[in-house]
Amino acid sequence: MSAENTCPKCNKELMWDAGSYRCDDCDASYSKVAFCPKCDAELEKLQACGSVSYFCNSCNEMKSKSAVRVEFQIKG
Numbered sequence: 001m002s003a004e005n006t007c008p009k010c011n012k013e014l015m016w017d018a019g020s021y022r023c024d025d026c027d028a029s030y031s032k033v034a035f036c037p038k039c040d041a042e043l044e045k046l047q048a049c050g051s052v053s054y055f056c057n058s059c060n061e062m063k064s065k066s067a068v069r070v071e072f073q074i075k076g
Helices: none
Strands: 016-018 020-023 028-035 046-048 051-056 061-062 069-074
Touching: none
Parallel strands: none
Antiparallel strands: 016 020, 020 028, 028 069, 046 051, 051 061
């Protein structure tokens, strides 16, 4: 697990658990969501052959993983 996956509340490392990220200290589950750096729309994640890219349906453009804004949103 990469150190970039940290809890937005306590900054401890999140653990992957059954389709979501989990913080045991905060007793919360999170979804990892990416947003377009140009228009701030939520991006569609594309995975192929081990690489990850994102597509913005608003801009109709591919976005690189390094360019997107990622945040963890609490799952209700």
